[in-house]
Amino acid sequence: MTLSSLFSKATLAFASALFATTAAFAHPALLSSTPADKSQGPAPAKIELKFSETLTTQFSGANLIMTGMPGMPNHGAMKINASVAGASDGKTMVITPASPLAAGDYRVEWRAVSSDTHPVKGSFTFQVK
Template identity: 35%
Template sequence: MSLKRISLPVFALLLVGFGMQQAQAHAHLKSQYPAAGADMTAAPQALTLNFSEGIEPGFSGLSLIGPDNAVIPTGKIKTDPANPAQIIVPIEKPLTAGSYQVQWHAVSVDGHKTQGDYRFNVK
């Protein structure tokens, strides 16, 4: 068997392995409360975001945008001590009826940044 025949499959495996490792190196949003697109009958008192890996709360954050496009005051981000992939952000004032947008950014423990947004409604 020639070196050329062995090298191609080994090279292909290395590429696949490297690609999989890179895909896991970012904190992706897995779930949130309120859920994206949710119609809430009671206004939430906090936002909870769950990521695919631990995040650095000091370098992560979110903005809550209200129905009038104004930024709604929120408290400081906290991580769950038992789950560094979860952040909890208290909402400082009760939300009124309307559509809200959450714009978030997260830095994973390995330094990679991700961002996104979603909406929910309060009736």
């Protein structure tokens, strides 16, 4: 066996081990949301966020924030009272507003933690007509 052949095999083994380690510690990624980012439509009764990994619910969560209201140009951001829970599939976060959402602009700020324990944060917006 030549030195270059040994080097190639060692490089391949290292890359394989690195990939396996990375796959085992994948971070949760937001795959989709209902309503979708930047969408417009009727007030949703609940907001669903679907992730790529099973969530650790005690460390994951979200805030629903109203960022604008029709006819009120100086409307400041206002946190909306809502409950946040995990769905039975373990990969879906469900936000249920305490009361129906009024027409306006909304932002969902989320934090997701899976078995790797590294928090991932993000946000998306939607508009209620």
